[in-house]
Amino acid sequence: xxxxxxxxxxxxxxxxxxxxxxxxxxxxxxxxxxxxxxxxxxxxxxxxxxxxxxxxxxxxxxxxxxxxxxxxxxxxxxxxxxxxxxxxxxxxxxxxxxxxxxxxxxxxxxxxxxxxxxxxxxxxxxxxxxxxxxxxxxxxxxxxxxxxxxxxxxxxxxxxxxxxxxxxxxxxxxxxxxxxxxxxxxxxxxxxxxxxxxxxxxxxxxxxxxxxxxxxxxxxxxxxxxxxxxxxxxxxxxxxxxxxxxxxxxxxxxxxxxxxxxxxxxxxxxxxxxxxxx
Amino acid sequence: xxxxxxxxxxxxxxxxxxxxxxxxxxxxxxxxxxxxxxxxxxxxxxxxxxxxxxxxxxxxxxxxxxxxxxxxxxxxxxxxxxxxxxxxxxxxxxxxxxxxxxxxxxxxxxxxxxxxxxxxxxxxxxxxxxxxxxxxxxxxxxxxxxxxxxxxxxxxxxxxxxxxxxxxxxxxxxxxxxxxxxxxxxxxxxxxxxxxxxxxxxxxxxxxxxxxxxxxxxxxxxxxxxxxxxxxxxxxxxxxxxxxxxxxxxxxxxxxxxxxxxxxxxxxxxxxxxxxxxxxxxxxxxxxxxxxxxxxxxxxxxxxxxxxxxxxxxxxxxxxxxxxxxxxxxxxxxxxxxxxxxxxxxxxxxxxxxxxxxxxxxxxxxxxxxxxxxxxxxxxxxxxxxxxxxxxxxxxxxxxxxxxxxxxxxxxxxxxxxxxxx
Numbered sequence: 001x002x003x004x005x006x007x008x009x010x011x012x013x014x015x016x017x018x019x020x021x022x023x024x025x026x027x028x029x030x031x032x033x034x035x036x037x038x039x040x041x042x043x044x045x046x047x048x049x050x051x052x053x054x055x056x057x058x059x060x061x062x063x064x065x066x067x068x069x070x071x072x073x074x075x076x077x078x079x080x081x082x083x084x085x086x087x088x089x090x091x092x093x094x095x096x097x098x099x100x101x102x103x104x105x106x107x108x109x110x111x112x113x114x115x116x117x118x119x120x121x122x123x124x125x126x127x128x129x130x131x132x133x134x135x136x137x138x139x140x141x142x143x144x145x146x147x148x149x150x151x152x153x154x155x156x157x158x159x160x161x162x163x164x165x166x167x168x169x170x171x172x173x174x175x176x177x178x179x180x181x182x183x184x185x186x187x188x189x190x191x192x193x194x195x196x197x198x199x200x201x202x203x204x205x206x207x208x209x210x211x212x213x214x215x216x217x218x219x220x221x222x223x224x225x226x227x228x229x230x231x232x233x234x235x236x237x238x239x240x241x242x243x244x245x246x247x248x249x250x251x252x253x254x255x256x257x258x259x260x261x262x263x264x265x266x267x268x269x270x271x272x273x274x275x276x277x278x
Numbered sequence: 279x280x281x282x283x284x285x286x287x288x289x290x291x292x293x294x295x296x297x298x299x300x301x302x303x304x305x306x307x308x309x310x311x312x313x314x315x316x317x318x319x320x321x322x323x324x325x326x327x328x329x330x331x332x333x334x335x336x337x338x339x340x341x342x343x344x345x346x347x348x349x350x351x352x353x354x355x356x357x358x359x360x361x362x363x364x365x366x367x368x369x370x371x372x373x374x375x376x377x378x379x380x381x382x383x384x385x386x387x388x389x390x391x392x393x394x395x396x397x398x399x400x401x402x403x404x405x406x407x408x409x410x411x412x413x414x415x416x417x418x419x420x421x422x423x424x425x426x427x428x429x430x431x432x433x434x435x436x437x438x439x440x441x442x443x444x445x446x447x448x449x450x451x452x453x454x455x456x457x458x459x460x461x462x463x464x465x466x467x468x469x470x471x472x473x474x475x476x477x478x479x480x481x482x483x484x485x486x487x488x489x490x491x492x493x494x495x496x497x498x499x500x501x502x503x504x505x506x507x508x509x510x511x512x513x514x515x516x517x518x519x520x521x522x523x524x525x526x527x528x529x530x531x532x533x534x535x536x537x538x539x540x541x542x543x544x545x546x547x548x549x550x551x552x553x554x555x556x557x558x559x560x561x562x563x564x565x566x567x568x569x570x571x572x573x574x575x576x577x578x579x580x581x582x583x584x585x586x587x588x589x590x591x592x593x594x595x596x597x598x599x600x601x602x603x604x605x606x607x608x609x610x611x612x613x614x615x616x617x618x619x620x621x622x623x624x625x626x627x628x629x630x631x632x633x634x635x636x637x638x639x640x641x642x643x644x645x646x647x648x649x650x651x652x653x654x655x656x657x658x659x660x661x662x663x664x665x666x667x668x669x670x671x672x673x674x675x676x677x678x679x680x681x682x683x684x685x686x687x688x689x690x691x692x693x694x695x696x697x698x699x700x
Binding site: 009010011012013014016031032035041042043046113114116117118119120127184188189191194246272273275276 | 293304305306308317367368369370371372373374375376377378380381382383386388390391394395397399400404408410411413414416417439670
């Protein structure tokens with residue numbers, strides 16, 4: 001920390017709610033954030049035999065299987081786009097969201113040995129899980145570029161500009177929901193067994209393997225899910241076949257913002273007794 | 279006047295016993311409860327909200343006040359459950375206090391465990407960086423001290439081997455080396471010296487001496503190792519049941535601890551964490567010599583008795599009582615004995631009474647030992663206090679003291695014998 005002449009003064013009091021000091025503190029611990037992310041990536045790629053290829057392999061195989069069964073045999077419509085590329089964009093964002101969500105929810109339990117022994121802002125852990133998943137996302141995106149070349153799609157530059165906001169929405173939604181689940185996961189240890197089921201169900205209410213248009217006039221219900229706006233608009237932006245739906249983006253943005261504020265609120269509220277009950 | 283580097287004002291920590299009891303709460307159970315008996319659930323909720331419900335609370339720490347000046351090395355001692363670890367956890371910000379305020383002037387490093395965050399799959403080199411970062415060091419700082427850390431640990435050859443292949447000794451050495459180079463203004467240490475071989479322990483104590491005497495840093499040090507406390511600490515705080523009972527010179531603190539509080543009996547009737555159906559409950563534990571005097575300091579060749587007192591509500595229905603205990607040192611269990619091992623289970627029990635184990639000889643090295651106890655009825659758990667029910671100190675034999683003999687703090691068994699040379 002600061003080696004300057006001013007002495008760093010720490011005051012420990014009964015815990016208060018979230019404040020700006022928390023944000024500054026996370027910034028001070030940015031190196032730890034980097035190290036946690038680095039650790040997760042390094043360990044994962046050391047443990048799995050095929051290493052870094054795993055991040056590519058997983059969505060790729062899923063895409064192939066989905067294309068054969070849903071696109072080929074079940075003939076699920078794909079808004080006039082070749083099914084593999086249609087489903088791959090959906091999967092790319094969906095996997096970022098779902099893996100970040102499940103990792104964030106378990107982050108306190110899996111790091112309990114550290115939490116009960118050392119102090120650092122606890123929010124560093126969930127944020128680093130999402131960073132790890134974001135790197136996976138980038139690696140898996142390489143396949144998408146291949147698919148686009150293969151099917152002859154060129155994205156619009158203006159369309160690509162919308163991708164960072166879409167990623168931000170995904171980030172906020174997964175962190176928000178993840179923090180909430182992480183907090184109840186500490187208290188109720190059976191939550192983590194229900195979680196994979198919950199995520200699987202969510203896959204089917206998100207337009208990943210089918211277009212939102214399939215729901216007809218009820219498609220607005222799907223918009224309750226922030227990932228709907230993300231995936232629909234990611235397809236629009238990358239493929240340029242449909243116009244970008246700004247209303248949907250705003251809905252998703254609002255939803256994910258609410259989720260994140262709610263998640264942080266619950267997390268901070270329960271944070272004080274994590275170390276006591278873990 | 280010089281400002282204190284640590285100011286602890288009126289610190290208290292309250293726990294709800296309900297939180298601690300019997301493992302984890304599951305959401306399923308809570309939901310089943312709500313659906314099965316919604317009214318009683320509502321009632322307790324309302325009572326809780328109105329503050330009427332008498333929650334079982336206990337104060338792990340209460341009214342803790344003290345100040346530490348720069349460069350002081352303060353020891354913290356006390357029996358199990360006195361609140362030492364809770365105090366360190368509050369000081370290292372792992373858990374917040376319920377009341378009070380602490381001001382720490384300077385960079386704080388806490389070492390409640392060596393090797394926190396070490397990942398078995400990563401190499402020694404990688405773990406130095408990871409562990410350093412977790413302890414609050416900057417990347418640049420770790421890189422600067424990297425060679426010193428490696429040299430101190432003495433594991434140069436295995437730097438690029440995953441630590442899962444390390445021996446436990448190497449692991450501890452590397453972990454301590456990282457921690458020792460953290461250079462905080464205030465260092466908080468919990469019992470970490472109880473690990474590693476004797477030679478490395480000496481090296482650690484030397485390093486800690488250097489940290490304080492030469493670099494002028496401040497240390498708070500919790501230990502059961504009285505020798506280490508005596509060597510390092512100028513001042514010692516004695517805790518008992520969450521309160522400071524003495525704060526002053528180390529020699530005096532150790533004397534009070536040995537003479538008075540170490541002898542004290544832990545009251546097992548109060549709200550301690552325990553498991554079992556409670557058919558028989560342990561009420562106290564103490565040690566007697568052959569004359570029937572209660573003792574806690576034992577010469578290891580003396581005959582003694584372990585006395586477990588119990589209470590039982592329905593003695594008529596209780597048969598086949600299996601009494602067991604274990605002895606541990608530095609958190610390592612060194613012996614476990616149950617009455618069932620020798621088919622000496624107790625057939626008839628009273629409303630209250632003592633179950634006694636007669637010990638012919640305890641061949642243990644000097645140091646403090648804890649006793650844990652457990653009772654089973656018909657093979658089912660009846661009472662199992664989570665924490666030790668008592669402790670005793672083995673004193674060195676007189677002939678050893680005369681010789682100026684010193685024991686290794688981590689050794690356990692005292693083997694008698696003689697050296698010859700042919």
